[in-house]
Amino acid sequence: MISVTLSKIADVLGAEHRGADLTLDTVITDTRKVTPGCLFVALKGERFDAHDFADKAKANGAGxxxxxxxxxxxxxxxxxxxxxxxxxxxxAWVRMQVPARVVALTGSSGKTSVKEMTAAILSQCGNTLYTAGNLTTTSACR
Incomplete structure (x- = not known):
């Protein structure tokens, strides 16, 4: 992610900002992967609410x-x-701030393998950003 202040994040989201105005460059959704000074996003799922783990995110160094x-x-x-x-x-806002080409993969199987191969090929041509591992996402169409 690019470096951005909390006040700018609040502005982009039309949200309320409470507390110090830090500059952040990492966003994390899993308390086990928190890095010092990151923004921890407390997602809610069907069987969990990460708000319940915000104290763990703080203990692990979230900013x-x-x-x-x-x-x-x-x-x-x-x-x-x-x-x-x-x-x-x-x-989406961060994506608009970065002038980069995007490659998107869809399908029901094989996406992670194809993503890894595509990243390996494209990295031979220049700087390449790609997701590490496999990230499960939800769709508005479900």
């Missing part, structure tokens, strides 16, 4: 939180209606 309700944790917070939707909105 700020993207949440759907204010939390009683001493970290700067950007408060939105829906963290999953805001996460996508933020990603």
């Amino acid at each position: 700020a939180l993207l949440v759907s309700r204010p939390l009683d944790i001493d970290l700067p917070q950007v408060i939105v209606k829906d963290t999953r939707q805001a996460f996508g909105q933020l990603a």
Whole structure:
């Protein structure tokens, strides 16, 4: 991700910003992968609510939180209606800030293997960014 301030993130998302105005360059959704100073996005799923793990994100070094309700944790917070939707909105905004070509893969099987092969081929031509591993996503069409 590009470096961006929490106040800019709040502005992009039309959200409330509470606390210090940090500059961030990493966004994480899994407390086990938190890096020092990152923005932790508290996603809600059918069987979990990452808001319940925000204290663990702080203990692991998160610098700020993207949440759907204010939390009683001493970290700067950007408060939105829906963290999953805001996460996508933020990603779309970041994408528009970076002048890069995008390759998208779709299908029911084999995407991760093809992604890895495509990244290996394209990295021979220049700087290449790609997702590490396999990221499960949801679709508005489901």
